[in-house]
Amino acid sequence: METRTKIALVTGGSRGLGKNSALKIAQKGLDVIITYHSNKEEAENTVAEIQALGRKAIAYQLDTRNVNSFDALVKTLGDHLEQNTGSRNIDFLVNNAGTALYAPIPEVTEEQLDEIVDIHFKGVFFLTQKFLPFINEGGGIINVSSGLARFALPGSSVYGSVKAAVDMLTRYQAKELGIRKIKSNVVAPGAIETDFGGGRTRDDGQVNAMVAGATALGRAGLPDDIGGVVAFLCTEDAGWINGQRIEASGGMFL
Numbered sequence: 001m002e003t004r005t006k007i008a009l010v011t012g013g014s015r016g017l018g019k020n021s022a023l024k025i026a027q028k029g030l031d032v033i034i035t036y037h038s039n040k041e042e043a044e045n046t047v048a049e050i051q052a053l054g055r056k057a058i059a060y061q062l063d064t065r066n067v068n069s070f071d072a073l074v075k076t077l078g079d080h081l082e083q084n085t086g087s088r089n090i091d092f093l094v095n096n097a098g099t100a101l102y103a104p105i106p107e108v109t110e111e112q113l114d115e116i117v118d119i120h121f122k123g124v125f126f127l128t129q130k131f132l133p134f135i136n137e138g139g140g141i142i143n144v145s146s147g148l149a150r151f152a153l154p155g156s157s158v159y160g161s162v163k164a165a166v167d168m169l170t171r172y173q174a175k176e177l178g179i180r181k182i183k184s185n186v187v188a189p190g191a192i193e194t195d196f197g198g199g200r201t202r203d204d205g206q207v208n209a210m211v212a213g214a215t216a217l218g219r220a221g222l223p224d225d226i227g228g229v230v231a232f233l234c235t236e237d238a239g240w241i242n243g244q245r246i247e248a249s250g251g252m253f254l
Contacts, residue, residue, distance in 0.1 A: 014042045201221075
């Protein structure tokens with residue numbers, strides 16, 4: 001009997017950590033669906049890279065701030081899967097999409113706070129809720145958090161606090177979804193050299209040096225340091241890991 005190929009959905013999978021995660025998941029033998037916010041060409045390039053690895057892939061536009069758009073994504077994606085696999089279901093949901101906010105507490109506006117909450121918490125909560133009926137038993141949820149939920153750096157009060165909420169939400173997901181054998185875990189990157197937050201860690205020499213100095217392994221992180229951890233959680237080898245926060249930061253601020 002032929003074993004069904006498992007499928008992972010990675011939000012924000014067209015670039016940065018999301019792209020690296022999508023590629024590493026494909027290397028593990030899964031088919032991959034990615035979402036992108038605005039850059040369709042970038043997303044299609046990522047799809048092509050996944051297909052070059054011999055896996056199936058497709059990209060959909062999604063703004064995780066817009067909860068009202070989630071039903072349409074679930075339906076469109078479900079129709080595609082049903083037509084191509086005979087099932088509307090996926091196996092893993094990777095909640096990766098996000099933006100940064102660097103602002104000291106006195107300068108944070110209500111609009112800025114609302115946007116971060118909408119993207120990183122409300123969007124994560126309700127996108128997961130919408131897909132729950134379509135996650136196979138034995139599958140999993142991987143929420144991408146941040147080292148900033150453990151240590152505090154000036155300017156990241158809103159982002160770090162919301163990511164801490166995601167860490168706690170993950171434990172509740174693990175508790176409530178265990179009856180369906182669905183696991184939920186957090187991957188919390190440290191500072192990574194990507195275009196996230198305007199490429200701050202990658203391009204600002206002072207920030208990069210600060211991160212390297214605060215990290216036991218002596219450098220800032222790279223996307224390759226994170227994607228494989230996410231991919232591992234999409235394999236049977238990680239089947240007994242549940243409700244955990246795995247920080248991949250090279251030992252930052254130990």
